[in-house]
Amino acid sequence: MSSSAPDSEIALRCAGLHRSLGQGEGRVHVLRGVSFEARRGQVYAIVGPSGCGKSTLLYLLGLLDLPDQGEIWINGRLMSNTQDAERTAARGEHIGFVFQFHFLMLEFTALDNVMMPMRKLGRLSAAEMEARARHLLESVGLGNKTHRLGTQLSGGEQQRVAIARALANQPAIILADEPTGNLDVRNSSLVFDLLTRLAKENGQAVVLVTHNPDIASRCDFRRPMQDGLFV
Amino acid sequence: MSPNIRIALRFLTAKKRSMLMSLSCIVLGVGLFIVTQATTSGFQGYFIKTILGTDGALRIQDRAQSTMQSITAGGYGSGFEIENRAGRKYIEGIDYPGQLIQTLRTFRNVSGVSEVLRGSNVTISSSFKDDIIQVYGINLADQLQVSDLQSQIVSGSLIDFRTDPGGALLGGEMAERLQLRVGDTFQLLTSGQIRRYKVAAIYETGVEDIDRVRLYLNMEEARSLLRRPTGASYIQVSLYDPDRADRDAGWMQEVLKYSVASWQHREQTWLQVFGALRISTAITVSVFTLIAGLAMFNTLLMIVLEKTKDIAILRSMGYTRRDISRIFLWQAGIVLGIGTIAGCVLGALVTFAVSQVPLEIRGIFATNKFIVTWSPWHYVVAVATAIVMVMAASLIPARRAARLEPGDIIRGTAQ
Numbered sequence: 001m002s003s004s005a006p007d008s009e010i011a012l013r014c015a016g017l018h019r020s021l022g023q024g025e026g027r028v029h030v031l032r033g034v035s036f037e038a039r040r041g042q043v044y045a046i047v048g049p050s051g052c053g054k055s056t057l058l059y060l061l062g063l064l065d066l067p068d069q070g071e072i073w074i075n076g077r078l079m080s081n082t083q084d085a086e087r088t089a090a091r092g093e094h095i096g097f098v099f100q101f102h103f104l105m106l107e108f109t110a111l112d113n114v115m116m117p118m119r120k121l122g123r124l125s126a127a128e129m130e131a132r133a134r135h136l137l138e139s140v141g142l143g144n145k146t147h148r149l150g151t152q153l154s155g156g157e158q159q160r161v162a163i164a165r166a167l168a169n170q171p172a173i174i175l176a177d178e179p180t181g182n183l184d185v186r187n188s189s190l191v192f193d194l195l196t197r198l199a200k201e202n203g204q205a206v207v208l209v210t211h212n213p214d215i216a217s218r219c220d221f222r223r224p225m226q227d228g229l230f231v
Numbered sequence: 232m233s234p235n236i237r238i239a240l241r242f243l244t245a246k247k248r249s250m251l252m253s254l255s256c257i258v259l260g261v262g263l264f265i266v267t268q269a270t271t272s273g274f275q276g277y278f279i280k281t282i283l284g285t286d287g288a289l290r291i292q293d294r295a296q297s298t299m300q301s302i303t304a305g306g307y308g309s310g311f312e313i314e315n316r317a318g319r320k321y322i323e324g325i326d327y328p329g330q331l332i333q334t335l336r337t338f339r340n341v342s343g344v345s346e347v348l349r350g351s352n353v354t355i356s357s358s359f360k361d362d363i364i365q366v367y368g369i370n371l372a373d374q375l376q377v378s379d380l381q382s383q384i385v386s387g388s389l390i391d392f393r394t395d396p397g398g399a400l401l402g403g404e405m406a407e408r409l410q411l412r413v414g415d416t417f418q419l420l421t422s423g424q425i426r427r428y429k430v431a432a433i434y435e436t437g438v439e440d441i442d443r444v445r446l447y448l449n450m451e452e453a454r455s456l457l458r459r460p461t462g463a464s465y466i467q468v469s470l471y472d473p474d475r476a477d478r479d480a481g482w483m484q485e486v487l488k489y490s491v492a493s494w495q496h497r498e499q500t501w502l503q504v505f506g507a508l509r510i511s512t513a514i515t516v517s518v519f520t521l522i523a524g525l526a527m528f529n530t531l532l533m534i535v536l537e538k539t540k541d542i543a544i545l546r547s548m549g550y551t552r553r554d555i556s557r558i559f560l561w562q563a564g565i566v567l568g569i570g571t572i573a574g575c576v577l578g579a580l581v582t583f584a585v586s587q588v589p590l591e592i593r594g595i596f597a598t599n600k601f602i603v604t605w606s607p608w609h610y611v612v613a614v615a616t617a618i619v620m621v622m623a624a625s626l627i628p629a630r631r632a633a634r635l636e637p638g639d640i641i642r643g644t645a646q
Contacts, residue, residue, distance in 0.1 A: 021642075055642070064547060065638030085551060092549015099641060103544040107241040117548040119234035165548075177641075
C-alpha cells in the first residue's frame with residue numbers, strides 16, 4: 001500500500017515513529033513519535049547527546065530497521081509496512097549510506113567497492129559502471145587509487161570511497177551516520193564538503209547524524225534531538 | 232560474472248587455510264570413494280564374469296511335481312480331511328532334454344543352450360595317484376555357446392578333444408594333483424568299468440572347486456561310461472542379458488515345470504559378500520566427505536561471523552537475503568566444484584595405479600593383478616555424495632547469514 005507525499009520535493013518523510021530496543025526489563029523506548037522530512041538538495045544534521053535516538057532514527061529512515069509504530073515515505077511511497085524484499089530494493093535504488101566506520105569491503109579494490117551497488121542494481125553496462133565508478137572516485141580525489149584494496153587506504157580515503165559508493169546509484173537520499181566521527185579535523189572537513197557538494201550537485205537530500213557542532217552548523221538545517229524526540 | 236559469485240570468490244580468500252582443509256577432504260572423499268568402488272566392483276564383476284563363463288546364467292536341472300494338497304474321506308466337507316501345505320517336489324535330472332532345449336530356444340533372451348550329463352564319484356587314476364572326480368558329458372559346440380571354455384583352455388587344443396572320442400578336458404588343479412599333461416593318458420573307474428583316456432586339453436576357470444574335480448568328456452563317451460544312454464543331469468543356458476536371469480528363471484520355471492536356478496540365486500552368498508563389502512567401504516570412505524561437509528560448515532560459519540559488517544553493507548546496498556544466502560552457497564559450490572573435479576582426477580589416477588598392482592588370487596576366480604572396473608557411475612555417485620553432504624552442511628551458515636538484520640549489525644546487537 002502506498003500514498004503520495006504532499007510535496008514532490010520531499011525525498012524522505014516520516015511521521016509518528018516509535019521504536020523500542022532491547023529485551024524484557026532492559027527494553028528502552030528510544031523514539032517517541034518522531035516526525036521529519038527531508039527535501040532534495042538540502043543537508044540536514046540531526047544532533048543530540050548519545051542515546052537520544054539519532055542513529056536509531058537514521059536506520060529506520062534507511063529502511064534498515066522496522067518501526068514499532070509510525071510511517072516512512074521514500075520518494076512519496078509508503079515503505080514502513082512493506083516486505084523485506086521491497087525495502088531492500090528501495091535501499092538499493094533510492095538510498096545511499098555512509099557509516100562512521102566506513103564499512104568498506106576490504107578484500108575489494110576501491111573501484112570494486114564503488115561498483116558493487118551498481119552491479120546489484122544492474123541498470124548500467126559493465127563499461128558504464130566502471131566509467132561512473134572512476135568518475136566518482138575522481139570526484140572524491142581518489143582517481144589515482146582506484147585499484148587499491150580497502151586495506152591499502154587511510155581512514156579518510158576509505159570514507160571518501162564510502163561516499164563515492166553511496167552516490168553510485170544516484171540515490172535520492174544520502175544517510176550518513178557520524179561520517180566524520182572517525183576522522184581528524186582536516187579529513188572531517190574534506191569529507192563533509194565532498195558529501196554536501198556532490199549531493200547538492202545531484203539534488204539529493206542528505207541526512208547526517210553528527211556530534212560535531214562545526215559540521216552541524218554548516219548544514220542547511222539542524223535538528224536537535226533529546227529523549228527520542230526533536231526539540 | 233554475477234555480483235554474488237564475484238563476492239563469493241573474494242570471501243573464499245578470507246579463510247584460505249580452512250577452505251583448503253575443506254577442499255582436501257572433498258578431494259580425498261571423492262577420490263577414495265571412486266577407488267574403493269572401482270576395486271570392489273572390479274572383483275565382483277570379475278567373479279560374475281567367471282561364474283557366467285563357467286556355469287552359465289541359468290541352470291535347469293530338476294523336474295517339478297506338485298505335491299498333494301489334501302485328502303478327503305467321505306467326500307468334501309465330511310469332516311474327514313487331511314490338509315497338507317501346498318507345495319512341490321523335484322525329481323532329479325531331465326528325461327527328455329531335446330524337448331526342453333527346443334522350448335528354451337523360443338525365449339528371446341536365450342543365447343545358448345547346452346545339455347550336460349554329470350557322473351559323480353568317478354575314480355581317476357594316473358601313474359602318480361588316484362582321485363575322486365566328477366565327469367561331465369558335453370556337446371562341445373553347445374557348451375562353447377554357454378561358457379568361456381574356449382578362453383579357459385591353458386594348454387592343449389579343443390580340436391583334439393572334439394575329434395578324439397577318448398579325449399578329455401581336465402581342470403588345471405586336477406591335472407597338477409595327478410601330474411598329468413596334455414597327451415598323457417589316465418584311467419577312469421566307475422560302475423565296474425575301467426576306461427583309458429587321453430588329456431586333450433587343460434582348462435582353468437579360476438574356481439578351485441571346479442578346476443579340481445570337473446573333467447569333461449564328449450557326450451557320447453560320457454553316456455557310454457556312465458551307462459546313461461538318454462537324459463541329462465542339467466541344461467546350462469546363457470542369456471543375452473544375464474542381469475535378467477532372475478526374472479527369466481521365474482518365467483521358465485512356470486512354463487517348463489522344471490527348477491531353474493539363476494546365477495544370482497546360485498551365487499547369492501558371494502554376491503552378498505561383495506555387496507556388503509561395497510557398502511561398507513562406501514560408508515567408510517564417506518566419512519571423508521562427511522568431514523568435508525563439517526569443515527565447510529565450520530569455515531562458512533566463521534566467515535559469516537567475521538563478515539557480518541560486510542553482510543550489513545551489502546544489505547544496505549540492496550542485496551537481498553537470497554543474495555546473501557547465495558554468496559555463501561556459491562563459496563561452498565566453488566570449493567565443491569574444484570574439489571570434485573580434483574577428486575575425480577585423483578580417483579582415476581589411483582584407480583589406474585591400483586590396477587597395475589600385482590596380486591595373485593585363486594579360489595573363486597583367478598587373477599594375477601588387482602582388478603578394477605571403470606564405470607562413470609562411480610564418479611557420479613561420488614560427486615553426488617559430496618554435493619549432498621557439503622551443500623547440506625553449507626545451508627545452515629548460509630541461512631544464518633541471510634537472516635542477519637543489517638540494522639542490528641550496524642547497531643552492534645546482531646546475534
